Amino acid sequence: MQHIRLLLLVGLLALQADAQTLDQPLGAEQFQACVQDLSQVTDSALRPLKRDDFLRIAADAHYDDRVRQSMQVAAGEPTYWWDELAATTDAQRVADGQRVIAQNADVLNRIEARFGVPKEIVVAIYGIETNYGPAGGRIPVLDAAMSLACLRPCPPDTGQPGKPATCRSRERAFAAVRLLRDNKVRRDDFVGSWAAAFGRTQFVPDTLEQVGVDFDGDGVVDVVGSDADAWASTANHLKTRGGWIAGAPVWIEVSIPPDQQAAFAGKGDSIRQQDQIKPLSAWAAQGWRGFGPNGESVPLQRAGDPEVYPFLPVGLPGPAFLVTRNFNTILRYNGAERYVMEVSLLAHKIAGGRDFWTPWPTDDPGLSRAQVKQFQQWLVDQGHADVVPDGVQGRKTRDAIAAEFEKRGLPPQRRVGQRTMAMLMSPP
Numbered sequence: 068m069q070h071i072r073l074l075l076l077v078g079l080l081a082l083q084a085d086a087q088t089l090d091q092p093l094g095a096e097q098f099q100a101c102v103q104d105l106s107q108v109t110d111s112a113l114r115p116l117k118r119d120d121f122l123r124i125a126a127d128a129h130y131d132d133r134v135r136q137s138m139q140v141a142a143g144e145p146t147y148w149w150d151e152l153a154a155t156t157d158a159q160r161v162a163d164g165q166r167v168i169a170q171n172a173d174v175l176n177r178i179e180a181r182f183g184v185p186k187e188i189v190v191a192i193y194g195i196e197t198n199y200g201p202a203g204g205r206i207p208v209l210d211a212a213m214s215l216a217c218l219r220p221c222p223p224d225t226g227q228p229g230k231p232a233t234c235r236s237r238e239r240a241f242a243a244v245r246l247l248r249d250n251k252v253r254r255d256d257f258v259g260s261w262a263a264a265f266g267r268t269q270f271v272p273d274t275l276e277q278v279g280v281d282f283d284g285d286g287v288v289d290v291v292g293s294d295a296d297a298w299a300s301t302a303n304h305l306k307t308r309g310g311w312i313a314g315a316p317v318w319i320e321v322s323i324p325p326d327q328q329a330a331f332a333g334k335g336d337s338i339r340q341q342d343q344i345k346p347l348s349a350w351a352a353q354g355w356r357g358f359g360p361n362g363e364s365v366p367l368q369r370a371g372d373p374e375v376y377p378f379l380p381v382g383l384p385g386p387a388f389l390v391t392r393n394f395n396t397i398l399r400y401n402g403a404e405r406y407v408m409e410v411s412l413l414a415h416k417i418a419g420g421r422d423f424w425t426p427w428p429t430d431d432p433g434l435s436r437a438q439v440k441q442f443q444q445w446l447v448d449q450g451h452a453d454v455v456p457d458g459v460q461g462r463k464t465r466d467a468i469a470a471e472f473e474k475r476g477l478p479p480q481r482r483v484g485q486r487t488m489a490m491l492m493s494p495p
């Protein structure tokens with residue numbers, strides 16, 4: 068899911084406001100100069116990389132301007148929680164996830180037993196990342212990683228990898244080179260997103276080096292060709308990097324007592340109070356309540372009394388949660404709060420759960436991918452020939468939506484939901 072990756076880079080962009088602008092593509096000379104610069108610091112990589120090996124393999128790398136263009140889109144187009152969650156956890160994706168589990172029960176149960184991570188979470192990550200497909204994206208990972216590292220170079224005076232975020236791009240490029248050097252990936256398979264994520268659960272090269280698991284036992288960590296390896300590597304990431312707490316939920320939907328709501332009345336921004344973490348029973352004692360099987364208000368109670376803290380994706384009004392450390396664990400897999408909720412809500416639905424009880428603060432809720440496709444086909448029929456009915460409200464679809472609103476003499480809007488889709492598709 069490319070849009071997920073966009074969120075990561077938004078943060079990266081914000082950190083690097085002083086770096087070069089993204090208005091122009093990198094020239095061939097700039098890219099080559101960057102490759103030479105990188106070759107001077109291969110020693111600073113987390114793992115060994117000889118300068119000659121780097122230069123030999125990097126000689127095959129090409130600057131890919133789709134990386135820069137995607138970074139620009141990421142910075143430019145705001146999206147809503149209710150749109151993203153409606154599309155990423157729609158009925159089709161839930162049914163597909165249930166089918167994946169039914170067809171792979173043995174291997175998924177063994178992965179769950181070994182790593183303690185529920186199979187629904189692993190499969191939900193697979194569903195969000197690549198829609199349960201073998202691969203996502205079409206950009207060679209080496210090109211994407213090198214382009215990212217050159218578009219946002221690590222400052223020369225910072226030897227420590229990972230700080231600032233742009234230095235992680237550099238380490239990612241080095242890791243991509245090492246995977247090729249060590250024949251750990253087949254060059255033809257080494258294709259992924261503009262953010263250099265590849266394989267069935269979209270690993271970036273530096274992460275794969277650290278957490279990859281050969282679960283099917285053929286001696287190779289293959290997250291492209293092997294479901295078992297991809298799923299086990301994902302579970303291993305959640306367990307060893309994030310410290311997944313077996314048996315604990317990711318979130319519990321709650322209602323906040325009226326006399327304590329003032330602290331959460333927001334302007335639509337997310338509110339996440341990690342410093343307020345305490346046992347669930349302490350929140351219950353404060354009068355916070357949960358939802359029962361039919362949406363009724365019930366006391367908060369869970370086995371093990373997990374430590375939890377408040378998370379309100381859009382402030383109040385809107386759904387409110389107490390989240391466990393497993394929320395942070397998924398956040399280490401992908402640093403976007405929305406990603407965590409997409410994965411965990413999809414897992415919840417795959418396991419037979421339902422949408423949140425509390426409505427989002429909108430009169431125009433989000434669409435399933437099937438509905439978006441139907442609407443996109445309508446846009447095509449209205450003459451927007453460059454709209455592709457792919458179920459994603461991307462830039463061309465948004466441009467066409469804006470044109471349709473303008474045609475009706477309505478205030479400009481660049482997305483549609485349940486209400487506005489029906490309104491536009493009915494005769495004026």
Ligand SMILES: [Ca+2]
Nearest residue numbers: 281283285287
């Ligand atoms: Ca394997």
